[in-house]
Amino acid sequence: MAATSSTSASNASAAKAPAASSPRRVALALAALAVALVAFDQLAGLALNWIWDRSSFNPVAHVRRAQPEILALGSSGGHYAIDPSVLGPNAYNASRDGQGGFYVAAMLNALPADTSVKRVIYALDTGDIADGLDGPNVKNLSQYTPWLARDPVLRDWLTARKPMEQYKLLSGLYRFRGLVIDVVRRWIKPRWVGGGYQPLQETMAPRPLPDLSADPARGPAPSGIAMLQHISRAAKARNIQLIVVVSPTYGYDRGSLPQNADVLAAMRTAFKDNAFCDLTQIQDSRFQAMRENRMHFADGSHVNAAGGRAYSLLLKDWIAQQCN
Amino acid sequence: MSLLYYVPGILLAAMLAAILPPTARRWLLLLTSLGFYGQLNCLFLPVLLGVIAVGFIGALLLEKRPPRTWLCAIFVVAALGPLLVYKYLPVWLDGLDHYLPVSSLDFGGYGAVLVPAGLSFFTFQVLSYLIDVHRGAYPADRNPVRFALFISFFPQLLAGPIERYQALAKPLWDNRRPTPxxxxxxxxxxxxxxxxxxxxxxxxxxxxxxxxxxxxxxxxxxxxxxxxxxxxxxxxxxxxxxxxxxxxxxxxxxxxxxxxxxxxxxxxxxxxxxxxxxxxxxxxxxxxxxxxxxxxxxxxxxxxxxxxxxxxxxxxxxxxxxxxxxxxxxxxxxxxxxxxxxxxxxxxxxxxxxxxxxxxxxxxxxxxxxxxxxxxxxxxxxxxxxxxxxxxxxxxxxxxxxxxxxxxxxxxxxxxxxxxxxxxxxxxxxxxxxxxxxxxxxxxxxxxxxxxxxxxxxxxxx
Incomplete structure (x- = not known):
């Protein structure tokens, strides 16, 4: 391969034709190469899919292993705010940084019909509904391509931004692009996190409370509504109660912002036929005190360990009072 | 530009080129090259064709003896024109990008880029051709298709290598079949x-x-x-x-x-x-x-x-x-x-x-x-x-x-x-x-x- 990066060598290799390089031999080699690539692609794809199902990189594997009754799902807001140890021994937080409503829908879709999960706490990000498939989190779904590519609906989400991408998914290997090392490594040496919760430890520097009154109002995107309907269907089919919350942000309550009223109304419409508990507009002075205390936050959008514990204690109370 | 489409495109064009007669092969290469460049932003094509035209016409005028340095300078500046406008004027003239076609390519951490992709590379090829003809190194090309193919040959159009006329134009035109x-x-x-x-x-x-x-x-x-x-x-x-x-x-x-x-x-x-x-x-x-x-x-x-x-x-x-x-x-x-x-x-x-x-x-x-x-x-x-x-x-x-x-x-x-x-x-x-x-x-x-x-x-x- 040295010739591949040397001018003199590359010129020389063109000039010097080894006796073996007859057109027939080259054609045979290229045909064999094509067949080998296709065969390897499909076989290796099968093997990697088998590994994927057992790798701790796969979020579904965590839930399958934990067998929780209460499952928290959402993006980073939910990941850091919901401490499952506060909620009870059968709670698990499978929220993921950089994911969103589409990930929640996919996770619900992946649960078996006889799942142990009875309640899902959906830490809703209003932006997911307003932006739909154009949202910034959607591209992060590609992290779970091996899993999502198996389902026609989820595959459409995966390729919504680039429709030509669906042809890549015909390949067994391509869906593991950029992931293969992590998937295999976490299969050989799994990393199972008890309860799924890994809180942030840092504390936010002092800063004034934000003023969001000038932010524009946003309505739901059609693909955002479709995503909510998918969540609704998946939860209903598995007899799961949906508990919807809006994770705490420093100094204000996203659930009470008038700008988010249309988006939250769309959520309520989508979930009206579900076993559904709406905790997005909680009026609780303890919640206000919690979210105005900077010692609870690692940054403006994410709580730290103390904030996670404080919020989860409140959440446990609200669920007991309003969702039983 | 995704390699997933670019590389199969190269292979497809190479297979077609191998089976086509010489004239069709030349046109295939030229049209593929122009199409390849146009898909980045069709408004860039006039820039490419303009630079090619300056090089082609300029060389025909420059080969006349005795050499006229002032004429060479005019064509060099004309060929450099788009490069100067795109690359250096925006530094002094704010808002110029509202009036010029902008690159559709996204460069991640760099932010938006105004310069048409590969502009300086094909400009440099035209400049070397003009200067060489002016110096009398070789005669001007009288075939516009061959010259356009030399400048726009798609594998090296966007980021070089910067080839010389004598090294590339003739082999491309001669339809040399690749050896196994x-x-x-x-x-x-x-x-x-x-x-x-x-x-x-x-x-x-x-x-x-x-x-x-x-x-x-x-x-x-x-x-x-x-x-x-x-x-x-x-x-x-x-x-x-x-x-x-x-x-x-x-x-x-x-x-x-x-x-x-x-x-x-x-x-x-x-x-x-x-x-x-x-x-x-x-x-x-x-x-x-x-x-x-x-x-x-x-x-x-x-x-x-x-x-x-x-x-x-x-x-x-x-x-x-x-x-x-x-x-x-x-x-x-x-x-x-x-x-x-x-x-x-x-x-x-x-x-x-x-x-x-x-x-x-x-x-x-x-x-x-x-x-x-x-x-x-x-x-x-x-x-x-x-x-x-x-x-x-x-x-x-x-x-x-x-x-x-x-x-x-x-x-x-x-x-x-x-x-x-x-x-x-x-x-x-x-x-x-x-x-x-x-x-x-x-x-x-x-x-x-x-x-x-x-x-x-x-x-x-x-």
Whole structure:
């Protein structure tokens, strides 16, 4: 391969034709190469899919292993705010940084019909509904391509931004692009996190409370509504109660912002036929005190360990009072 | 531009070219090249065709004797026009991008780019052609299709190599069929180029961009990631593109210049520049450095060393400005000039040491290159200086910047290949089946190790 990066060598290799390089031999080699690539692609794809199902990189594997009754799902807001140890021994937080409503829908879709999960706490990000498939989190779904590519609906989400991408998914290997090392490594040496919760430890520097009154109002995107309907269907089919919350942000309550009223109304419409508990507009002075205390936050959008514990204690109370 | 479509496009065009009669083949190549460029932004096509027209008509007028230097200057300025307008006017005229077609390519951490992709590369080809015809090196081409094909040949249109008329136009026009050996070596080069780009260049881009965003707050670690990562990214990205171009050229029966010849194993900075972006440095040597040197020798009575130094300084500053009008690029050129000039003051034994000291020299040159290349990547001079100061003072990082382990095997493969090519150049995979096996491995590696969010080639923006 040295010739591949040397001018003199590359010129020389063109000039010097080894006796073996007859057109027939080259054609045979290229045909064999094509067949080998296709065969390897499909076989290796099968093997990697088998590994994927057992790798701790796969979020579904965590839930399958934990067998929780209460499952928290959402993006980073939910990941850091919901401490499952506060909620009870059968709670698990499978929220993921950089994911969103589409990930929640996919996770619900992946649960078996006889799942142990009875309640899902959906830490809703209003932006997911307003932006739909154009949202910034959607591209992060590609992290779970091996899993999502198996389902026609989820595959459409995966390729919504680039429709030509669906042809890549015909390949067994391509869906593991950029992931293969992590998937295999976490299969050989799994990393199972008890309860799924890994809180942030840092504390936010002092800063004034934000003023969001000038932010524009946003309505739901059609693909955002479709995503909510998918969540609704998946939860209903598995007899799961949906508990919807809006994770705490420093100094204000996203659930009470008038700008988010249309988006939250769309959520309520989508979930009206579900076993559904709406905790997005909680009026609780303890919640206000919690979210105005900077010692609870690692940054403006994410709580730290103390904030996670404080919020989860409140959440446990609200669920007991309003969702039983 | 996704390699997933570009590489199959090359293979399809090469297969069609192999079965078509000569005239149809020429038109196929020209239309494919123009279509390829037009799909980036169809409004760029008039720019390309305009530069081609200036070169074609200009050469016809310039070949008349006696040579008319003023006429040559007019056509050189006319050919340079779009480059000057796109590259340098926006620095002084704010809002110009509202009136010009803008590149549809996204360059990740760099932000929007106004310059049509590859503009300076095809402009340089036209300039060398005009100047050569003016010098009487060869007659002007009277076939506009052949000339347009020479300028727009798609494998090297966007980022070189910068080819000369005599080396490329005739082989392209003569319809040389590739030998079986050229086909296999061409495919191997393409596969290796794709591997470099996908498994190293793109993935390093995702690591390097946050380091420059963090700037000084990334601390010394961020600076190392930014400077070293970008240099390796650049070799993988630009070197990968060049290998794909050379490989694609072979599938059409032509040999293009390989722009990189193990630059990181250079013992002096001068040698580094003889191994890095070779077609540009040769172009600069032929059309700027030597003519300028001759002019300075003839028109000044300075001492010889001073003449050489002034020539080097002007030339290198020009290379810096070629990258862009920003202060970082000007400083980049000035630093290279200073180092190359300063290098001459060192004792000869230091520059060409024997034994193990050679490797120390290589390391020093590599370190100098790594630190100075940060100027090409940094968005502003204060950002670069902040990172450099963080490195010098070993400032602790305030961010979570990290490289991750999975990139290293691919980088190790690249450095091993470079090292073997430098120190064991006689070793190369000749057998058909050996090459097929390597192509197989490289394709699988590129697919699996590639980055999900592909990036455009860095040098398309220049």
């Amino acid at each position: 050996d050229m086909v296999m070596s061409g495919l191997l080069l393409i596969a290796y180029g794709v591997f470099l780009k996908e498994a190293i260049g793109d993935r390093l881009g995702g690591i390097v961009d946050p380091a420059y965003l963090a700037a000084g707050s990334g601390g010394a670690r961020g600076a190392v990631i930014g400077f070293l990562g970008f240099t390796l990214q650049l070799l993988a990205d630009f070197g990968g593109y060049s290998l794909i171009a050379v490989g694609a050229g072979r599938l059409f029966g032509v040999e293009l210049i390989n722009n990189f010849k193990q630059p990181f194993f250079a013992e002096t900075l001068t040698e580094f520049w003889q191994r890095w972006h070779i077609s540009l440095t040769r172009w600069i040597g032929d059309y700027i450095y030597r003519p300028l040197g001759r002019f300075i020798v003839r028109s000044t009575s300075w001492p010889r060393g001073m003449k050489e130094n002034v020539t080097a300084f002007i030339t290198w500053t020009t290379i810096g400005i070629w990258h862009g009008a920003e202060a970082t690029f000007v400083l980049f050129g000035a630093i290279q000039a200073s180092l190359i000039v300063g290098q001459k003051a060192l004792p000869h034994g230091w520059l060409k040491p024997q034994g193990a000291w050679r490797y120390l020299n290589m390391l020093v040159v590599f370190a100098v290159v790594v630190i100075s290349f940060g100027l090409i990547r940094a968005n502003t001079l204060p950002q670069y200086l902040d990172m450099l100061w963080a490195l010098i003072t070993l400032r602790p990082s305030q961010t979570g910047l990290s490289v991750g382990g999975s990139i290293w095997p691919a980088i190790a493969v690249m450095l091993i290949v470079e090292g073997v090519a430098r120190f064991k150049p006689q070793w190369r995979p000749d057998g058909v089946w050996t090459r097929a096996a390597l192509i197989f491995i490289l394709i699988v590696a590129a697919v699996l190790l590639g980055d999900e969010d592909g990036r455009n080639f860095i040098y398309f923006r220049f």
